[in-house]
Amino acid sequence: MDAQLSSGAGASLGGLLPESAITIGARAADWREAIRAAGRALVASGATSDAYTDEMIATVETLGAYIVIAPGIALAHSRPSPAVHRAGMCLVTLARPVEFGHRTNDPVSLVVGLAAPDDEGHVSALATLADFLTDEGRRAALLRAGDPRTVRSLIAAYEGGAAGQPDHAPDAAHA
Amino acid sequence: MKILAVCGMGLGSGLILRMQAEKALKELGLQADLEVADIGTARALASTADLILTSEELAQQLVGVKPRIVTISNFIDLREMVEKLGAAIGTP
Numbered sequence: 001m002d003a004q005l006s007s008g009a010g011a012s013l014g015g016l017l018p019e020s021a022i023t024i025g026a027r028a029a030d031w032r033e034a035i036r037a038a039g040r041a042l043v044a045s046g047a048t049s050d051a052y053t054d055e056m057i058a059t060v061e062t063l064g065a066y067i068v069i070a071p072g073i074a075l076a077h078s079r080p081s082p083a084v085h086r087a088g089m090c091l092v093t094l095a096r097p098v099e100f101g102h103r104t105n106d107p108v109s110l111v112v113g114l115a116a117p118d119d120e121g122h123v124s125a126l127a128t129l130a131d132f133l134t135d136e137g138r139r140a141a142l143l144r145a146g147d148p149r150t151v152r153s154l155i156a157a158y159e160g161g162a163a164g165q166p167d168h169a170p171d172a173a174h175a
Numbered sequence: 176m177k178i179l180a181v182c183g184m185g186l187g188s189g190l191i192l193r194m195q196a197e198k199a200l201k202e203l204g205l206q207a208d209l210e211v212a213d214i215g216t217a218r219a220l221a222s223t224a225d226l227i228l229t230s231e232e233l234a235q236q237l238v239g240v241k242p243r244i245v246t247i248s249n250f251i252d253l254r255e256m257v258e259k260l261g262a263a264i265g266t267p
């Protein structure tokens with residue numbers, strides 16, 4: 001339901017994820033550097049300033065590796081702050097997976113960054129991204145993508161195709 | 176039945192938990208109110224909920240709250256959500 005809301009829940013995933021917010025094959029020696037790569041992508045897209053990167057790192061230092069929400073996927077974020085200029089997301093694929101210290105979901109090869117000025121504007125985009133990542137084939141295609149433009153087209157194709165369809169559209173349609 | 180989806184900040188992984196729980200409840204043919212809370216307010220809100228959904232890491236910070244805690248390790252795996260939610264609600 002959330003994914004189909006066009007008002008109130010904010011922008012589409014494509015709308016919050018410009019090419020400048022997508023980094024392919026970032027080199028990171030540890031989880032801090034992986035989050036820094038996500039922070040740079042958010043800054044490059046104009047969503048945040050550098051201070052937000054430190055805030056995302058502080059989230060993990062304070063609350064632990066719970067941000068590794070699925071095998072190989074970290075959702076780096078903090079709370080609304082002056083360092084967040086507008087709602088934005090970023091995607092960073094890592095050249096080499098890194099450990100975040102999560103019991104079951106390490107190592108991480110995809111960092112999703114999220115910046116939110118409030119608790120509403122990103123809901124629809126985040127729901128769409130979660131749905132997108134649910135499918136192993138789509139996840140693999142994203143990790144294989146050689147450049148940001150390819151990632152954008154994968155997402156655009158999914159968002160275009162998913163619009164108006166029920167939540168449980170058969171995945172065979174994407175094969 | 177009220178379910179509290181708890182995450183660190185109340186606007187990232189908790190939203191994904193809520194979304195997945197909505198789908199799981201639909202699949203199970205069950206109804207519940209779903210609310211998202213950050214870990215800071217979750218303890219205070221816990222007494223109003225029947226069930227808490229969260230990660231294993233954050234569950235450790237909620238030890239001692241009244242409602243049963245269901246921990247999810249893969250937030251985007253609908254099967255895990257359906258199985259754990261079904262088991263928790265089906266066996267009070």
